[in-house]
Amino acid sequence: DGGITQSPKYLFRKEGQNVTLSCEQNLNHDAMYWYRQDPGQGLRLIYYSQIVNDFQKGDIAEGYSVSREKKESFPLTVTSAQKNPTAFYLCASNEDRANTGELFFGEGSRLTVL
C-alpha cells in the first residue's frame, strides 16, 4: 500500500541533543512538508520541498533543518537551538510541486524533551 511512513512514533530527548525524525513516502509525490502540531494551535509549517535537492523555510523554521537527497525521503532534524521542541510532528506530501492542497499525512512523531 502506498503511503507515508514516519519514525519513530515516540521519541524522548534530553535538552541539548539533536534528533532526526524520518519521513519516507512511496507515493511518488513531488512535494513534501513538515508541520508541527501543538494543542490549540493547529498545524504550523516548518519546511517544505517541491523537488529533490531543494527546500524552503516555512513559518517556524528556526531551530530545525531538513534535507531532500531522494524524492521519497525528507528527514527533519530538531536541533538544540529549538527552544520548545516538545510537540507532535507531521510529515505530508502532495502529488504536484504546485500545491493542490490535497495533502497526504503520515501518522506523526511525538517528541518529548526531558
Add this chain to the structure above:
Amino acid sequence: GDSVTQMEGPVTLSEEAFLTINCTYTATGYPSLFWYVQYPGEGLQLLLKATKADDKGSNKGFEATYRKETTSFHLEKGSVQVSDSAVYFCALLQSGGYQKVTFGTGTKLQVIP
C-alpha cells in the same frame, strides 16, 4: 495574511444528532477550501474540498458549501456516529504565488452512544 477561524471545541453530541462545525476564512483572491479529519493518535486525512464559490464538497455523509459572500465553509452531517469522534480541521489553499495550506486550530468532536 490568510487565516482560518473555527469554532472552539470540544463539541459533544449524542449519536444520530445533527452536526455543524463553523469555519470562516480571511483570504485574498479565491482560495480553495478543505476539511481534514484527525483520528486519535493519527495524522490528518482529507475529508472533503471545494475549489470555487457555491461548490459543495461531500464525503462519508459530511458536507460543506463554499460561501464566498459570508467567507464560510461550515461542516455538516445529518446523523453522527461514535466513529466520527475526531478532531476536524478547516483549511485553505492560497491562490497565487507559492500555494501554502493554512489550517485552523481544529475542533474536537466527541460523539457519545
